[in-house]
Amino acid sequence: MKADKQTNEILIEVHGLKKSFGEHEVLKDISTTVKKGEVIAIIGPSGCGKSTFLRSLNLLEEPTGGTIKFEGTDITDKSVDINKMREKMGMVFQQFNLFPNMSIRQNIMLAPVKLGKMTKEEASQKAEELLKRIGLSDKADAYPNSLSGGQKQRVAIVRALAMNPDVMLFDEPTSALDPEMVGEVLSLMKELAQSGMTMVIVTHEMGFAREVADRVMFFNDGVIAEENTPNEIFSHPRNQRLKDFLSKVL
Amino acid sequence: MVNTRRSTRAFAGFLALIMLAVWLTMMCFTTAVSAAEGEKNSTINGADDLVGKTIGVQLGTTGDIFATDYEKDGTARIERYNKAADAVQALKQKKIDCVIIDEQPALSFTAVNDDIKILEEEFAVEEYALCVKKGNSELLQKINDALKKIKADGTVDKINTNYIGTDEEKGTMPYQKKDVKRTGDLVVATNAEFPPYEYIENNQIVGIDMDIMQAICDELQMNLVIENMAFDSILPAIQSGKASVGAAGMTVTEDRKKNADFSDSYTTTKQVIIINKGTSAISDGNKENRKTLSFTDKLRQNFIDDNRWQYILSGLGNTILITIFAIVIGLVIGTLVAIVRTVHDQNHKLKILNFLCKIYLAVIRGTPAMIQLLIIYYVIFASVNVNKVLVAVVAFGLNSGAYVAEVIRSGINAVDKGQFEAGRCLGLNYRQTMFSIVMPQAFKNMLPALCNEFISLLKETAISGYIGLQDLTKGGDIIRSQTFEAFIPLVAVALIYLVMVLLLSYGVSRLERRLKQNESR
Ligand SMILES: Nc1ncnc2c1ncn2[C@@H]1O[C@H](COP(=O)(O)OP(=O)(O)OP(=O)(O)O)[C@@H](O)[C@H]1O
Ligand SMILES: [Mg+2]
Numbered sequence: 001m002k003a004d005k006q007t008n009e010i011l012i013e014v015h016g017l018k019k020s021f022g023e024h025e026v027l028k029d030i031s032t033t034v035k036k037g038e039v040i041a042i043i044g045p046s047g048c049g050k051s052t053f054l055r056s057l058n059l060l061e062e063p064t065g066g067t068i069k070f071e072g073t074d075i076t077d078k079s080v081d082i083n084k085m086r087e088k089m090g091m092v093f094q095q096f097n098l099f100p101n102m103s104i105r106q107n108i109m110l111a112p113v114k115l116g117k118m119t120k121e122e123a124s125q126k127a128e129e130l131l132k133r134i135g136l137s138d139k140a141d142a143y144p145n146s147l148s149g150g151q152k153q154r155v156a157i158v159r160a161l162a163m164n165p166d167v168m169l170f171d172e173p174t175s176a177l178d179p180e181m182v183g184e185v186l187s188l189m190k191e192l193a194q195s196g197m198t199m200v201i202v203t204h205e206m207g208f209a210r211e212v213a214d215r216v217m218f219f220n221d222g223v224i225a226e227e228n229t230p231n232e233i234f235s236h237p238r239n240q241r242l243k244d245f246l247s248k249v250l
Numbered sequence: 251m252v253n254t255r256r257s258t259r260a261f262a263g264f265l266a267l268i269m270l271a272v273w274l275t276m277m278c279f280t281t282a283v284s285a286a287e288g289e290k291n292s293t294i295n296g297a298d299d300l301v302g303k304t305i306g307v308q309l310g311t312t313g314d315i316f317a318t319d320y321e322k323d324g325t326a327r328i329e330r331y332n333k334a335a336d337a338v339q340a341l342k343q344k345k346i347d348c349v350i351i352d353e354q355p356a357l358s359f360t361a362v363n364d365d366i367k368i369l370e371e372e373f374a375v376e377e378y379a380l381c382v383k384k385g386n387s388e389l390l391q392k393i394n395d396a397l398k399k400i401k402a403d404g405t406v407d408k409i410n411t412n413y414i415g416t417d418e419e420k421g422t423m424p425y426q427k428k429d430v431k432r433t434g435d436l437v438v439a440t441n442a443e444f445p446p447y448e449y450i451e452n453n454q455i456v457g458i459d460m461d462i463m464q465a466i467c468d469e470l471q472m473n474l475v476i477e478n479m480a481f482d483s484i485l486p487a488i489q490s491g492k493a494s495v496g497a498a499g500m501t502v503t504e505d506r507k508k509n510a511d512f513s514d515s516y517t518t519t520k521q522v523i524i525i526n527k528g529t530s531a532i533s534d535g536n537k538e539n540r541k542t543l544s545f546t547d548k549l550r551q552n553f554i555d556d557n558r559w560q561y562i563l564s565g566l567g568n569t570i571l572i573t574i575f576a577i578v579i580g581l582v583i584g585t586l587v588a589i590v591r592t593v594h595d596q597n598h599k600l601k602i603l604n605f606l607c608k609i610y611l612a613v614i615r616g617t618p619a620m621i622q623l624l625i626i627y628y629v630i631f632a633s634v635n636v637n638k639v640l641v642a643v644v645a646f647g648l649n650s651g652a653y654v655a656e657v658i659r660s661g662i663n664a665v666d667k668g669q670f671e672a673g674r675c676l677g678l679n680y681r682q683t684m685f686s687i688v689m690p691q692a693f694k695n696m697l698p699a700l701c702n703e704f705i706s707l708l709k710e711t712a713i714s715g716y717i718g719l720q721d722l723t724k725g726g727d728i729i730r731s732q733t734f735e736a737f738i739p740l741v742a743v744a745l746i747y748l749v750m751v752l753l754l755s756y757g758v759s760r761l762e763r764r765l766k767q768n769e770s771r
Pocket of ligand 1: 021045047052
């Protein structure tokens, strides 16, 4: 699945990204790029800034320094309409964050209809297509609370897909799941990766990262300590911290 | 559907049970009280005996002024009531020893209450006059001229005779409004709790003073507009221009002269002391004449006679009207304030608006609702003659808004932050996310607290009577002042409030259940 679908077109370009919470500097001068069609796995010890980095990419956290270019536009520029940018960047959370007061169908239809991307009929049809793809057609009119964790996360993924995003950001999408449900979510993500979607995934699933990712970033203490192909990262780690980390998680 | 019907029936049963319980408690209570009513062996035969007694007066009346002298000397205790009828009622229940009051109202009260009487020794003699805003000598001159004229042609005498003449003369010569061309309104402030000078009969304010004012208006060729308010609000109303003339059986005193100018006197009256017959040394053998009314008789007297139920009904209408519109205003203000506060907390924007909102919240929640109502009526709407229901709606709406704002704000805060983030990540802007994702969930969280706020608002409107507005409570009060019966009107009013509160809570709990059901399908 790798390499063949990857292009050289740069989708996201991060330059000198910094983020502090008060005195606490969480991201220290991060620069990297994400190419179109690329699947990137972010790994690293707890509290090293993985989530903060991911959330900075769609400005859910406002950077304290540096620039982030998405499809050529510097989204840290105040004059840029960030809402327009976010339409093209789907995000999936550890805690799913489905809207409990809306049916599954309404969850999926909300943004496309509200933002004038689709008519109600089109959105409803789109929702049905997406639910069919994940085998949850019969749940279209159920409410999130009646779904299992794995089902909720898959709905959350297709809810983001309904906006036809150019990149999908995942923040530990399987960490809140019971072990027997991890598989169904990972296989949906794998399928997505194979279809050519650009993805940035913060994950603790090393096997998944090794199998699916084109590139792995090892975060440590607010910087990208090592960045390489999965094979190099997992088989020939160079950074001492990465070696320590892998010896603990593998 | 079946389920709904069953729960409705259960609810009705519950309601009936509560009413029964309230009823029984009240019954036990009243019997217990009357059984415990000890014979106070205090005897009052004249002014000299007032030492050490508890004197009841109507707030701000001449009786109050006299009684206050005793209070200052430390020789007597004073209970001040908003209405003379309340003082009389307290006397009948032996909560106080006597009432000092003007002679004519005293006669009206003793005429319908055979267990109280007027002491023969009169307390003081005095004269009633009309008052106008201090310095308004032009109006004062016109009123004095008109008074002179209607005194000279016998109109004043006729009016007096019609109300307080002998039994044969009474009611035979009502003042006939003259057919003249009128320009402009003359707004007259009064306190229609003071028969026979001013009182409510068949939902109209009538009495000697009102007829005299009509006669004066006929002379001045103006329209008479009567504003009913608390007695101690009349002078402030004249000063602030809410009314032009005060006509309320008002005695001229030095203190009052400082705040208003008085016309020539139009009648002379006495201050007298009313006591319970039992407490007088002069015994009175008419006991068997005093009939005890049966409960159904009392019900008839309080609600059927003179169509008194209309006071309750029109009062209820006002209470509901005020509550509904105040809820709407409260929700609008509360939502806006909550949004400003939330936007400020999340984005550090709207600093000035947030500051203003904080002041609003502090002031409203830090002062009694009644004071707010009075300030809005007497200070903010001082010089305009506005509809009192409107004033109450504004006052209670403003008041409720502050509490609703905090309920909504905490409701918003209770919604998981992830919901907001999920909305924003889908490309929705702040407003869209708030309105279509956060608010509906917040609404569900805050329903119980909102319901509580609406219930307290409904009950809070009972203070509307302080601006002379006839709400449910005041409706019951009017009946009470006419029948001298505390139990039935008060319990009836209490039950009506109770039923409204129960209906409101029931409606909200059903809505809550419906919203909950939605999420677990
Ligand atoms: N809103 C915030 N305010 C203050 N500090 C924060 C905030 N968000 C994150 N931090 C701090 O920033 C650091 C990095 O947090 P982050 O969530 O990015 O770590 P992470 O690598 O995702 O860890 P984990 O694997 O536990 O999710 C942590 O020390 C955290 O306490
Ligand atoms: Mg994290």
